[in-house]
Amino acid sequence: MEHQDLVLTQVEEKFQREQLTALINSVGMAIASTSTSGIIRVYNPALLDLLDTHEYLGGKQLDDAFHLYDPGGNPTSLQQILAKSDRLVERDDLSHQFANGERINLSISYAPIKGSRTAETVSPDGYIFIVRDITKAKTLEEERKEFISVVSHELRTPLAIVEGAISLLQYQVDNKKDPAEYAPMLRSAHEQVIYLASMVQDLSTLSRVERGASDTVETININELLTELYRHYLERANNRGLQLLLELPPAVENVICSRLYLEEILQNFVTNAIKYTDAGTITIAAKDAGDGIAFSVTDTGIGISKSDQKRIFDKFYRSEDYLTRKTSGTGLGLYVVHKLARKLGAPITVESELKQGSKFSFVLSKKPADRYDETSEDV
C-alpha cells in the first residue's frame, strides 16, 4: 500500500473509533468489553453509574467490580459466566450487591467477541456485555403477581359462601321447605355480596389511582368540602348512636390538589372511625398549620395496638382483634389511602391507644410545588 493510502486508512480508522467511542459513551445502558480472562478493557460512563463508583475500571478483574449472586442467593462469578458463553446470551436472574449490602437486579446480555478465525477453530478474543438495572421492574412484577394471587384468594372465600347459600336455598325451594328457614342463608349470601361489591369498589379506586386517572388538580374550598363530608356521614354516625363533630375555623385557606384523592382519604378515615367505634364521638377537623392545612379524623373507638399500627396500611391487612373481626372489611381502604397520601405528598400520622380511640391526620401543603410526589418510587 502506498504511504499516502496508509495514512488515509489510519485517519479513517481513528475517525471510526472515535465515533464508536462517542456512541458507546452516549448510551444509557452500561456496556463493557473484557479479555478472555475477564480483565475489563473498554467501558462507558453508564457502567460507573450502575456500579455507583468513580473508580477507574480499565485493567480490573470483572469479579472485583461485580459482586454477583445467582437466583438461589449464592455468590457467582461473572467472569465464569462469560467464559461459558459461545453465543449471545440474555438473562435477568442475577443480582449485584454493593459494599453496603444493598442489592440490585440485573439484566445482562453478553457474547464472545471472535478475534481470530481459522479453518478449524474459532477462538474468542474476549467478551462484550450490556447490563441494565431492572430492580424496579422486577419489584413491580413481583408485586403484581402477589397482588393477583392475594385478590383471587380473598375473593374465593366469599364466593364459596354465596355459592353454598344459594345452592342450599335452591334445595329448600325445590323441596318446598318452610320459607322461614331461608332467612339465615339469604342474609349470609347478601352480606357476602355486599363485601364483594366493596372489594370491587376498592380495587377500582386502586386501579384509578395507579393509572393516575384522577391526577388533575383544582382549587378546593376546604370549608365546603368538609361540611359536605360531615353532612354525608351524619346520619350513618347517628344511626350507630355516635356523635359526629366538625371542628372548622370559619375560613380555612383553599388548597390546590386532586379533589378525588383528598375526598377518598377523608371518607376512608370517617367510614373507619364509624365502623370501629361503638360509643362516643367522631371529630372531623381542619385548621391552618402555617405552610399547610392540617386535617384529622379522631374517634373514641376500639383503638389500634402498637404492632397493628405498623401494618394497617399494608394491602388486605385487618387486625386480628375480635372487635375488628366482627365488622366486615377488605383491608384495602388504608392501603389505597397510603398511596393517595403519597401522591399528595402528605404522609399520614396515626395516634391510637387500645380501647381509647384513634386519630388519623396529615398536613397538606398549600403550595402544590412544595409537595413531594413520591409516586415515581412507589411500587
Ligand code: ADP
Ligand atoms: P378495613 O376497614 O376494610 O378492614 P382498612 O384498610 O380501612 O380496611 O383498615 C385496616 C385495618 O386497620 C382495619 O381492619 C382495622 O383493624 C384498623 N383500623 C382502621 N381504622 C381504624 C379505626 N379508626 N379504629 C380502629 N381500627 C382501625
